[in-house]
Amino acid sequence: MADEPGAGSASTAALGGTTPSATLEATPPGGVAVVMTSDDAPLARESAAARRPAAPGVSGSGAPTLEDVARVAGVSRATVSRVVNGQRRVAADIQAVVREAIATTGYVPNLAARSLVTRRTGAVIVVVSGVEEQGSPSTIDFADPFFGRVVGGMLRALRPHDVDPILMLAETDSDRARVLSSLRNGNADGALVVSTRGDDPMPRLLVEAGLPAVVFARPGRPIPLSFVDVANRDGARLAAEHLVARGCRHVAAISGPLDVPSAQDRLSGFQDAMARHGQAFVPTVGGNFTYESGVVAMTSLLADYGDVDGVFASNDLMALGAIEALQATGRRVPEDVRVIGFDDSSVGALSRPALTSVRQPIEEMAAEMARILLDTIADPGRRVTSTIFEPTLRIRDSA
Amino acid sequence: MADEPGAGSASTAALGGTTPSATLEATPPGGVAVVMTSDDAPLARESAAARRPAAPGVSGSGAPTLEDVARVAGVSRATVSRVVNGQRRVAADIQAVVREAIATTGYVPNLAARSLVTRRTGAVIVVVSGVEEQGSPSTIDFADPFFGRVVGGMLRALRPHDVDPILMLAETDSDRARVLSSLRNGNADGALVVSTRGDDPMPRLLVEAGLPAVVFARPGRPIPLSFVDVANRDGARLAAEHLVARGCRHVAAISGPLDVPSAQDRLSGFQDAMARHGQAFVPTVGGNFTYESGVVAMTSLLADYGDVDGVFASNDLMALGAIEALQATGRRVPEDVRVIGFDDSSVGALSRPALTSVRQPIEEMAAEMARILLDTIADPGRRVTSTIFEPTLRIRDSA
DNA sequence: AGGATCTGCGAGAGCGCTCTCCGATCCTGC
DNA sequence: GCAGGATCGGAGAGCGCTCTCGCAGATCCT
Numbered sequence A, B: 001m002a003d004e005p006g007a008g009s010a011s012t013a014a015l016g017g018t019t020p021s022a023t024l025e026a027t028p029p030g031g032v033a034v035v036m037t038s039d040d041a042p043l044a045r046e047s048a049a050a051r052r053p054a055a056p057g058v059s060g061s062g063a064p065t066l067e068d069v070a071r072v073a074g075v076s077r078a079t080v081s082r083v084v085n086g087q088r089r090v091a092a093d094i095q096a097v098v099r100e101a102i103a104t105t106g107y108v109p110n111l112a113a114r115s116l117v118t119r120r121t122g123a124v125i126v127v128v129s130g131v132e133e134q135g136s137p138s139t140i141d142f143a144d145p146f147f148g149r150v151v152g153g154m155l156r157a158l159r160p161h162d163v164d165p166i167l168m169l170a171e172t173d174s175d176r177a178r179v180l181s182s183l184r185n186g187n188a189d190g191a192l193v194v195s196t197r198g199d200d201p202m203p204r205l206l207v208e209a210g211l212p213a214v215v216f217a218r219p220g221r222p223i224p225l226s227f228v229d230v231a232n233r234d235g236a237r238l239a240a241e242h243l244v245a246r247g248c249r250h251v252a253a254i255s256g257p258l259d260v261p262s263a264q265d266r267l268s269g270f271q272d273a274m275a276r277h278g279q280a281f282v283p284t285v286g287g288n289f290t291y292e293s294g295v296v297a298m299t300s301l302l303a304d305y306g307d308v309d310g311v312f313a314s315n316d317l318m319a320l321g322a323i324e325a326l327q328a329t330g331r332r333v334p335e336d337v338r339v340i341g342f343d344d345s346s347v348g349a350l351s352r353p354a355l356t357s358v359r360q361p362i363e364e365m366a367a368e369m370a371r372i373l374l375d376t377i378a379d380p381g382r383r384v385t386s387t388i389f390e391p392t393l394r395i396r397d398s399a
Numbered sequence C: 001a002g003g004a005t006c007t008g009c010g011a012g013a014g015c016g017c018t019c020t021c022c023g024a025t026c027c028t029g030c
Numbered sequence D: 001g002c003a004g005g006a007t008c009g010g011a012g013a014g015c016g017c018t019c020t021c022g023c024a025g026a027t028c029c030t
Helices: A066-073 A077-085 A092-105 A111-118 A145-161 A173-184 A202-208 A232-245 A261-276 A291-304 A316-328 A346-350 A362-378 B066-073 B077-085 B092-105 B111-118 B145-161 B173-184 B202-208 B232-245 B261-276 B291-304 B316-328 B346-350 B362-378
Strands: A032-036 A123-129 A164-170 A191-195 A213-216 A226-230 A251-255 A284-286 A310-313 A338-343 A356-359 A386-389 A392-394 B032-035 B123-129 B164-170 B191-195 B213-216 B226-230 B251-255 B284-286 B310-313 B338-342 B356-359 B385-389 B392-394
Touching: A066 A077, A066 A092, A077 A092, A111 B111, A123 A145, A123 A173, A123 A362, A145 A164, A145 A191, A145 A362, A145 B145, A145 B164, A164 A173, A164 B145, A173 A202, A191 A202, A191 A362, A202 A213, A213 A362, A226 A232, A226 A362, A232 A251, A232 A261, A232 A310, A232 A338, A232 A356, A232 A392, A251 A261, A251 A291, A251 A316, A284 A291, A291 A310, A291 A316, A310 A316, A316 A338, A316 A346, A346 B346, A362 A386, B066 B077, B066 B092, B077 B092, B123 B145, B123 B173, B123 B362, B145 B164, B145 B191, B145 B362, B164 B173, B173 B202, B191 B202, B191 B362, B202 B213, B213 B362, B226 B232, B226 B362, B232 B251, B232 B261, B232 B310, B232 B338, B232 B356, B232 B392, B251 B261, B251 B291, B251 B316, B284 B291, B291 B310, B291 B316, B310 B316, B316 B338, B316 B346, B362 B385
Parallel strands: A123 A164, A123 A191, A191 A213, A213 A226, A226 A386, A251 A284, A251 A310, A310 A338, A338 A356, B123 B164, B123 B191, B191 B213, B213 B226, B226 B385, B251 B284, B251 B310, B310 B338, B338 B356
Antiparallel strands: A032 B385, A164 B164, A356 A392, A386 B032, B356 B392
């Protein structure tokens, strides 16, 4: 990216400056204005070599080190270290002196150095994992609120332990190799994996490498790896019972890809529950968790079973698509057909009619993942664990 | 959102012994079935307790080091290092031998050690910044797709450079201090800041500390800090012109909190554009970017100006709320009242009627932030920069 | 009261890596 | 054949930190 002569004081957008090539279909070509303000500002930011704290009387350059603090406090490095880490008992008065010295020097421990010896980094990798598909560069939809909710939940559980999440994508083999080596060479202590597909190889790789990890949702193939999940079958049962209770007699299902364990469980759980209520056969069409696939599935369902009066979709997006298709054929929701989704996503809550949906406590599940991982890191000999959360039915307008 | 009483028990069988002791305050009241296999040890949560140094003496146990590779290749550490980093010319044959040795040993550089001497970490902090409000524990809504889109955009720009984002929340002063010290002690090389409020102190702190940083959206107060933004006024103008073109004669606006610069710009840009088209006064009610505030604002607008036929809301959530309020009073959208939002969020696209909205290329903006930060880190003397993206109008059904 | 035990602090050895010298080797030109 | 470069590999000094070890001095027991 070319430098531009600072266009004097920045007043108006100097259009036609350097135009980042980032303007594919998003911005009309040339539709980017770059404004550079010169740094005649009082706060000169030549942060180049000047990484010094405003510490008086400390040695020459660079951030203050343990050594510096020790000198100021008149104790040894070891003692300062002990105070910083609160490890072994240190006399109260000395502790005070050291803390004082830490404050005046503005000391802050260098994590790289610490991690070099402790073999702990205080960071975990959050792997958003998918499988590259030909054509589409990414299978991961970051706009899906699911992603943010998971990360948010992890963050809240991690923060009290001063552990930070490093975000990594894992779509290609080289991505996965990168995650693995990051972990192996001590760039992070463990991994929290959120897979978008059942056949994701990431969990297996982690297990084989013997690395601490926890995954979201039960892995496709059983492997010795901790995971957190929702009781998908119970959620589906909730949906089935609700539809039955509302008087539905001809219900159908829109399922997710059956190689995804959760989709599998939701479908079979729904079928079983319906069977218990006398409907032995549930017309089912598969989708792929997208809105469009919901439209398609519902349309196809309608073609074969025009008298459906209840639909259970394996996620909210497909449920929304189903409603769209239903309404397009003049059917009213919920009067003519009742629709239930799965996820209790914000999209569903905001749509009209508001979507009745099976709620899984994503944030808490994510937090639990973090907790399990932390425990595993603290005690590597720990057995593999799993926590299953019970879903609840969030009744709104669509069913 | 209140927790529903949980559905009781776990039906799934335990894989081994059950130890619910791990679920102290971790487990939400009810609704959770914990199934865990466990070792006998009551897990001591002391992070400091289980801190054991790496297995001593076992050569094969620990990860291979430069030393190991050097021994295998029959060269010195320095040479291996040179090969790994491709810094100086190394004879081709020796290079081959070294690479061979790297492959056989499975060597992977220890980033902590490297960063200790290079003072570079290959990581940047993504600060999701807000201000703690009394009552609510968090002002940051991770379920908002905006969050994921930003992170996704950054990720894609960062990845080719092998730089990873570390996620941090900054709500309290101590959070902010943590971010600052992480940066200062070389835990990360720079910060990408996404603020949720205009009066967020984070940007200022970063500047004062002379740390490399880029923020999303123009800071509330002008400070010498690089940022990326969308031309909010232009976006608002687009909305105004569209409403006018569709024949709206009495338009109103629902604004965001006016201490947020972007909300300010959107409102004034809209007002100015409307003034140019003959509507000097635009009835305006403030909201706070939430769905509910949109409902409230629209209701209040309707009470005072029953004849509105066009509404511009400063974000999609509020626009959706407005539509809800409109429909609740029997008005049709877009036939009676046209509504335009801002963000082009996925919620808006999925709602019915689909929301017409001003689109800002969030992913690309985020990617540009990453690029600027990387440049700044590479050349700290670099001037402060800003890139303004042009918004476009995404016309759907609501206007 | 005397030895045993405990407690608190300092000395020092690295953790794995990069990078600056420096010496050894290999060309090149005369 | 030899000086003068140019090139390339090795030795070694740390980067800032933690942690074991050992030694004083305080505390305890019989």
